[in-house]
Amino acid sequence: MTLRGPEALASLEEAMRDIRREEDEISKRLARSSERIAKIKESEAELFRQLARLKLDPSVQPELDGSLSSAELRARETLKGHAKNVEKAERAIAELEAERTSLVEQRNSALTRLTERQEALKALDSQQSARLQADPEYLALRRTAEEMGEIAEQSIRKTEMAETDREQKGKPYRDDPLFMYLWDAGYGTSSYRANNLVRFFDGMVARLVDYHKARPNYAMLNELPLRLREHAERQEENAQAAEARLETWRETAVDEAGGKPLRDEITRIQADIEQVDAGIVTIEDRRDAAAQALQDLAEGRDPAFHTATTELAAALEREDLKTLLAEARRTRTSQDDTIIAQIDEARARMREEDGETREQRDRLKILAARRRELEDIQWEFKKQRFDDPRSSFREDKLVGDLLNDFLRGGISASSYWDHWRRSQDWAVGGSQSANTGSRRPSKASPWADGGASTFPWPDSSFGGGSSRKSKPSGGFGGGWGGSSGNSGGGFSRPRTGSSGTRKHTGFKTGGGF
Template identity: 60%
Template sequence: MSLRGPQAMASLDEAMRDIRREEDEISKRLARSGERVSKIRESEADLVRELAKMRLDPAIQSELQGHISNAESKARDMLKAHASELSATEKALAVIDDKLGALTAERAKALKTQTARQVELDRLAASIASDMESNKVYVEQRDSAVQLLDTANQSMAKTEQAETDREDKGRPYRDDPLFMYLWENGYGTKNYRANNLIRYLDGLVARRIGFAKARPNFAMLNEIPLRLREHAENQIAAAQASQSKVEALQMTAVDAAGGKPVRAQIAAAQQQIEAIDEKITAAEDERDATAKNLSLLAQGADPAFEQALSTLAASLLREDIQTLLAEARRTATGRDDTLVAQIDDARMRVKDEDNETREQRQRLKTLAARRRELEDIQWEFKKSRFDDPRSSFGEERLVGDLLNEFLRGGITAANYWDQWRRSQNFNQDSPWSGGGSRGPAGGSNSPWGERGGSTINWPNGSFGGGRGSGSSGTGGGWSRGGSMGGGFSRPRSGSSGGGFKTGGGSGKSGGFKTGGGV
C-alpha cells in the first residue's frame, strides 16, 4: 500500500509537533528543577540556623544568620526576576506555536484548493487527449522528447557505472603508496619536477612497480567518467529543451479548450503556498531563537539565576558552617544528629537534581538538533513537491519505523531524506496509453530535475508530475538519482547554517587526485 504525498506531509508535521511538545515539557521540567533547588537551599538555610542556635553563642550566631539572610534576600530577588522572564518567554513561544499551527492549516487549505483545480485540468486534458494524438506536430515532438529522455537516462546510467568502476577498480592503485607517490608528483608527464638524484630514485621505483604500464590505466579510469558525465549533461539539456516544446504545445491546446483560467487558479494557489512557506520558515526561525532562549533560562544559564543560586550555595558552604556541622557530627546529641541528617539529605537532593538536570539538558540539546534536521527535510519535501496529491511513496515505513529510527538518531537526516527521495513517484492514473510513449524510468517520476514537469497530468503520463510550470519537483532525479548529491538547502537566519551534506556530488566520487594527468 502506497503513501500519498499529503499523508506523508501530515505525518512529518505530526512528528514536528511531538518534538516541539517534548522540548517544551523538558524546558518546563528544567525550570521546575531550578525552583526546587532554590527551595531546598532555603530549607537547608533554615536547618543551619536552627543548628547554630543550639551550638553557637549569640554573637557568632547573629553574624552567621546575617550572612545567610543577606544571601537569601539577594537570591530571592534575582529568582523572582528570572521567573518573570521565563514566564514571558514561555508565552512568546506559545504564540509562535499557535502561529505555526495556523499557517500549517492555511497551507493545507490552499493545497486542497489547488488539488481540486488540478483535477479539473486533468479532466480537461483527458477530454482533448484523442485530438492531441491526431496532432502530428505534437506526437512527433513528444516522441522526440521521450527518445531524447531515454538517451539521456542511458547516458547517465553509463556515467554512474563508470564512476562506480573508478571507485572499485581504482582502489588497488590508490592503496599502493608507491604508485600514488609517483602519480601525485606527475612522474612520466610534463608536470614532473625533480632533481637528478630524485629522478634516478623515482625511476627505480617506477620500474619496480610497473608504473609506466599502470599509469595510463589509472588515468583512463579517472578521465572516462568525467567525459561521460559531460556528455550525459549535454543529453539532459537537449531532453529538457525538447520537453519545453512539448509543454508549450500542451499549454496551447489546453488553453484553446478553456483551461487557461484553471491554470491561472492553480498558479495563484501555488503562489499562495509559496508565500505561506516563506512565513512558516520565518516563524520556525523565530521559534528556534525563542526556544533556545527558553532552554537557556530553564537550564539556569541566565547569569542572574546562576548568581542567585551560587550566592546562596556559597553562603551555606562557608568554612564556619562546615566546622559547625563537623562538630555536631562528633556529638551524640539526638537533636544535633537529626538536624545534620536533614542537612545532608537536602544536599543529596540537590545533587540528585543536578544529575537529573544534566540528563535533561542533553535530551533537550538532542531534540533541538533533531527538530532542525526535520525542518530541513520538510523544506526539501515541499521544495520537491512531494506533498502533491499525485505524489506517492512505496515505503510506508518512512512514517513508521524509519521515522522513529531517525528521531532516535539511528539514521542521519541525510540518509532519511535520501530514502524519501528514492521511494517517491509521481503517479499518472489516467487509462490513456498515448501510443506507448513513456516518461523517465517508465513514466513514474518527473524527469526535469530542478525544472519540474508540466502542470497538466496528461493521460499518457509521458511528462506530467510537477505541480505548476517551472516547479522544482525532482521526483527522484534522473535514473537512479546517483548524481543528485548536495546538501539541505533550507535558508537559515543568522549564522546557524544550512543543514547537512547528503554526500555524493556530481562526478566527484573517489576522493583522489588526478595528479600528472593523461
C-alpha cells in the same frame, strides 16, 4: 502500501509537534528544578541558622546569621524575577507555536485548493486529449515528434556503441607505451615539434610499432564518438522542438476550453504556498531563539539568578559552617539529630535534582538537534514538492520504523532523507496504451492519453507523455517557485541567528519518543 505526499508531510509534522511538545515539557521541568534547588538551598540556610543558635556562642551567631540571610534574601528576590521571566518565555513560545500552527493550517488549505484545481485541469486535459485524437493536424504533428524522438534515441544508441568501442578497441593502443609516446607527441601531424635527432629516433620507433598504419585507426576510434555525440545532441534538440510544438498545440486547446484560468490559479496558489513556507521558516527560527532563551533560564544561565544562587551556595560552603556541622555530628543531641537529618535530606534531594537535571539537559540537546534536522528535512520535502498530491512513496515505513530510527539516532538526517528520495515517485494515471509519444522526458502530464500535455510535472522535467519517466535530477531544489537549490551535499533550508548551524550531531538516545 504506498504513501501519498500530503499524508507523508502530515506524519513528519506530527513527529515535529511531538518533539516540540517534549522540548517544552523538559524546559519547564528544568526551570522548576532550578527553582526547587534554590529553595532547597534556602531551607538548608535556615537549618544552619537553627543549628548555629543551638551550638554557637550568642556573640558569634549574628555574623554567621547575617551572611546567610543576605545571600538567602538575594536568592529569594531573584527567584521571584526568575519565575516571571520563565513564564514570559513560555508565553512567547506558546504564541509562536500558535502562529506556526496557523501558517501550517493555511498551507494545508492552500494545498487542498491546489489539489482541486489540479483535478479540474486533469479532467479538462483528458477531454482535450480525446478530442485531439481526431484532429489530423495534431496527429501529423505527433507522428513527427515520435519519429524525431526515435531518431534521437537511435543516435544516442549509436553514440553509446561507439563510446564502448573506443574503450574496448582502444585499450591495446593505450597499453602500448611506444605508440602512446608518439601519439602524445603528435607524431605524423602538423602539431609535431622535434629537432632532427629526435625526429630520426622517433621515425625508427614509428616503423617499429607500425605507427603510420595504427594512428588513423586510433584517431577514428576517438573521433567517431565525438561526432556521433554532436549529431545525437542535434537530433535531441530537434525532437525537443517538435515536442514543444506538440505541447503548444495541446496547451492552446486546453486554454480555449478554459484551462488557462486554472493554470494561472495553480501558479498563484503555488506562490502563496511558497510565501507561507517562508513564513514558517521565520517563525521556526524565532521559536528556536525563544526556546534557547527558555533553556538558558531553565538551566540557570540567567546572570542575576546564577549570581544569587552561586552566592547562596558559597555561603553554605563556608568553612565555619562545615566546622559547625562536623561538631554537631560529634556531640549529638535530639535537637541536633533532627536538624542534621533535615540537612542531610536536603542535600540528598539536591543531588537527586542535579542528577535528573543533567539527564534532562542532555535529552534537551538531543531533541533540539533532532528538531532542527527534521525542519531541514521538511524544508527539502516541500521544496522538492514531494507533498504534491501526485507524489507518492513506495515505503510506508518512512513514517514508521525509519522515522523512529532517525528520531532515536539510529540513522543520520541525510540517510533518512536519502530514503525519502529513493522511495519517491510520481503517480501516473490515464491510459498508457495510446501514449506513443517520444520516449524522452518531457513536460507532459501524467494523465495524458497520448502525446504531451499542458499540465506540468512539479519539476517541469518529465511526465506521462514519456515512457521513460525520470525523477527530479540533482540534489536538493526544485521548489514551488521553481528555483534551483543545492545539488547534493547538505540541506538547503535557510537559517538565521546563532542557532542556524546545521552540524548534524551524532546524538543517540536510548528510548523512543
